[in-house]
Amino acid sequence: MPRKKSPTELTLRPLERDWLAEGKDYIGDLSWSPDGTRIVRADASGTVSILDGRTGSVVNEWHAHKLGALKAKWSSTGKYLASCGQDGKATIYNGSSLELLADIDHGNNWVENLVWHHTKDIFLTGAGKDLNLWNADGALIKEFAKHPSTIADVAWNQAAPDHFATSSYNGPRLWNIKDSNYKRFFEWKGSLLNILYSPNGKVLAAGCQDGAAHIWLLPSGEDLYMNGYPTKVRELSFDSSSRYLATGGGTEVIVWDFAGKGPSGSTPLVLPGHESFISVLAFAPKGLKLASGGLDGEVFIWEIGNNKAPVLNTRGDSDVSTLAWRPDEKALAVGFASGETMLFTT
Amino acid sequence: MSITNGKVPVTVLTGFLGAGKTTLLNRILSENHGKRIAVIENEFGEIGIDDALIVQADEEIFEMNNGCICCTVRGDLIRILGNLMRRKDKFDYILVETTGLADPAPVAQTFFVDDEIQDQLELDGIVTLVDAKHVCMHIDTSSECKEQVAFADVILLNKCDLVSEEDLVALEVRIRSMNAMAKIYRTKDAAIEMDKILNVSGFDLDRALAVKPTFLQPEYPFEWAGIYDFNGKGESLLLDDGPDPSMNILLLSAKETTVESINALAEVAVGHFSSDRIKVEPAGKISAVGQVYQLDLIKKGSKMFELAPEEAGKYVLFMQHKPEEFALSIGNLTPLASVVYDAGHTHDSExxxxxxxxxxxxxxxxxxxxxxxxxxxxxxxxxxxxxxxxxxxxxxxxxxxxxxxxxxxxxxxxxxxxxxxxxxxxxxxxxxxxxxxxxxxxxxxxxxxxxxx
The missing domain is CATH 3.30.1220.10 (CobW-like, C-terminal domain)
Incomplete structure (x- = not known):
């Protein structure tokens, strides 16, 4: 992979911390309510908690999953909340009262994937090889064909309401909620760790176990393979304009530019700063602010396409495990392996 | 149980279905009661211990696009172990049980290839259970069975109570010829001291070679040994034409007349076989105990030697070849017990x-x-x-x-x-x-x- 280093030394500016909320265990997920007032948090002890977005105080907390809680997400309307975990359960709550509405049992499989639709109150779960679409009341809408190996990730296509993609060993699959079988399959010998659509639906991206990122251009299916990453690529994020794809897989953030004919044959933007491997990346909902968190506890906020802008930075005491931009993108919530959650004004 | 360099040790249990993996797993869990142990189970077994965390998963073998065999890993382990290690409440030990037909290589390689796993976990050893009674049905034909033996740090010959001593010795010789590095133990109902299977540091460089490799040479310099009762006078050792122009033999005093007592002397015999030999021609006399004689068998037809240990008593005769190859006889004596060490002929050439x-x-x-x-x-x-x-x-x-x-x-x-x-x-x-x-x-x-x- 050819590399282009940032030409200038980093001008760092410390991030301002609004609050710190203690926690019990490794934070697997943080999700803002659509109105930006509350955060739902899932941790490895199985606890799901609700934090006040302004103060960080824990307003509610309960042991939701035996073993660990893996994901907790607000639905896009804010009416519902769902969590899932290593106990094989996906649990749905009323988004305001937090009343338990349904408990979906997936047997021995961990429920590792739970994604709400971007407009409707329906969600997909990926548990082991099983893929299902559920209504917010817990009713099964569709049971899709079993995957040949464990589902690594599930993502909706925001540009096409009924379409979504899954990734697992041997390649991504494209689906339509109306059909129980997948519509397309891009075979690839390797293990895909995640899957992501560009917001305009024209690019499908996946990080690979063997230190590579793989992208497929849609609808053609033409693919590009970027290898040479120091470690497996678990971190991917597209900016809202679909021009930039940020990837982790090492100590440097690698940003691929899709403008013009790119990124084929182009050199990516390389952002050095982390001392240890990057663990999470997140572009702001709008604009070109990119947050990165690492196993060194460092958090950086970069402004892509603007070399002169100062890079915001802070450091926690443990691995950064999750990043969640407030919907107004003026604040970033950061979850750590220690269980702490912090809010920074950007 | 100890944790070395802050990493959590992992032991992999392999073996064919029915070899006793679940029995061993239950023993480990009950004897380490109170420890936080996670078990990744790939075959449905009945684990009767409540306080262990049991995760059931399908073995998912991932090959990478570069086609390199070393990049074949267990995807399910990367996913599950990576996730379990995030908990603050760390485990003391992790056990991974493979299916009966698993090749151990992807499991072992997972601990070398994935950064996240390598940072937090340490492969302590591969323990292979062998069903001593039924293994002969697989060991010649099943590549998985051979791989499980070849990869092991520790091999348990389980159900040894169902097999004769002779068959066990033959099996040990056979297994030793395939894997000279592993520690081999005989077990009944998978009963074994925990320190023989856990924390063995099989992949620890500090203990890379606790036993010198040349001491582990699989082949014995003799193929047969038998105990005879000598009454103090000489016996005629008769041999017909055989496959070789010479044969080394050795007499050692025996205390008992059991197969075990022969095996107990085998290592001593190996030492003697590596020292100087006395050549002896037909009609010559063999009398010294602890001395290897090289019988000259070049002459065609029947040959006789005098076998005459000075004192009456029981002796083990170690021979370079099996007696039937030379239609060998010793007066009217019959062996009171005997063992075949025929590694040279039956050892796995593969x-x-x-x-x-x-x-x-x-x-x-x-x-x-x-x-x-x-x-x-x-x-x-x-x-x-x-x-x-x-x-x-x-x-x-x-x-x-x-x-x-x-x-x-x-x-x-x-x-x-x-x-x-x-x-x-x-x-x-x-x-x-x-x-x-x-x-x-x-x-x-x-x-x-x-x-x-």
Whole structure:
């Protein structure tokens, strides 16, 4: 992979911390309510908690999953909340009262994937090889064909309401909620760790176990393979304009530019700063602010396409495990392996 | 249970269905009651211990696009172990049970290939359970069975109570010929002391070669041993024409007349066989105990020797060949007990171990090139490899190990006053002992002779 280093030394500016909320265990997920007032948090002890977005105080907390809680997400309307975990359960709550509405049992499989639709109150779960679409009341809408190996990730296509993609060993699959079988399959010998659509639906991206990122251009299916990453690529994020794809897989953030004919044959933007491997990346909902968190506890906020802008930075005491931009993108919530959650004004 | 360098130890249990993996798993869990143990189970077994965390998962073998065998890993383990290790409430130990038909290589390689796993976990050892009664049905035909034996740090010959002593010895010899590195124990109902299977540091470079590889040479210099009762006068040892023009024999005093007592003397006999021999022609006399005689059998037809230990009593006769090959008889005596050590004839030509031990220093560049090329070309067939070598000009010992093409090595403690020497062992398929020894020899700085037995 050819590399282009940032030409200038980093001008760092410390991030301002609004609050710190203690926690019990490794934070697997943080999700803002659509109105930006509350955060739902899932941790490895199985606890799901609700934090006040302004103060960080824990307003509610309960042991939701035996073993660990893996994901907790607000639905896009804010009416519902769902969590899932290593106990094989996906649990749905009323988004305001937090009343338990349904408990979906997936047997021995961990429920590792739970994604709400971007407009409707329906969600997909990926548990082991099983893929299902559920209504917010817990009713099964569709049971899709079993995957040949464990589902690594599930993502909706925001540009096409009924379409979504899954990734697992041997390649991504494209689906339509109306059909129980997948519509397309891009075979690839390797293990895909995640899957992501560009917001305009024209690019499908996946990080690979063997230190590579793989992208497929849609609808053609033409693919590009970027290898040479120091470690497996678990971190991917597209900016809202679909021009930039940020990837982790090492100590440097690698940003691929899709403008013009790119990124084929182009050199990516390389952002050095982390001392240890990057663990999470997140572009702001709008604009070109990119947050990165690492196993060194460092958090950086970069402004892509603007070399002169100062890079915001802070450091926690443990691995950064999750990043969640407030919907107004003026604040970033950061979850750590220690269980702490912090809010920074950007 | 101890945690080394902050990493959580992992033991892999392999073995065919019915070999006793679940029984052993239950023993481990009950004998380590109160410890936080996670079990990744790939076959549905009945685990009767409540306080262990049992995760059931399908074995998912992931090959990477580059097609390299060393990049074949267990995807389910990466996912599950990576996730479990995030918890603050760390585990004391992790056990991974494989299915009966699993190749252990992807499991072992997972601990070398994935950064997240390597940072937090340490593969302690591979424990293979062998059903002593039924293994003979698989060991010749099943590549998985051979691989499970070849990869093991510890091999338990389970259900040994259902098999005769002779068959057990033959099985041990057979298994030793395939894997000269593993510790072999006989067990009944998978009963074994925990420190023999857990925290064995099979992949720990500090203990790369706790036993010298040449002591682990699989082949005995004798194929047969039997106990005879001598009454103090000489007996005629009669031999017909056989496959070889000579044969080495050895007499040792026996206390009992059991197969166990013969086996107890086998290592002593190995020592005698490596020392000087007395040649004896037909009609010659064999009387000294603890002395190897080389019978001259060049002459055609029946040959007689006088076998006359000076004192009456029971003696074990170790012979280079089996008696039936020469239609051998000793007066009217019949053996009171006997053991066949026929590794030379039945040992698995496919899977074997090659141990190398030589004094002197290695030329670093030559050694790197040789080992690099060997692993590139034969890495698929080299299952495991371990070594402690002396690099010319370096004060520290260099220790290394490998699984297929994956190599892990570093400088170890200083040699100090110790004589510089090199020890290596390879376990694999279709290994060419001569080629390996010569290749290694060519890397030596000084032209020293190999100290091979």
């Amino acid at each position: 899977i074997s171990s090659v141990g190398i031990e030589v004094e002197g220093d290695l030329d670093q560049k030559k050694f790197n090139n040789w080992l690099g090329e060997l692993l590139r070309e034969k890495g698929t067939d080299i299952f495991r490899m371990k070594g402690i070598v002396s690099i010319s000009g370096e004060e520290e010992r260099f220790v290394f190990q490998g699984v297929h093409m994956l190599f892990d090595g570093r400088p170890d403690r200083a040699w100090g006053d110790e004589e510089h020497s090199n020890q290596m062992i390879f376990i694999g398929r279709n290994l060419d002992r001569k080629e390996l020894v010569e290749g290694f020899n060519s890397c030596l700085v000084k032209n020293r002779q190999l100290n091979l037995r």
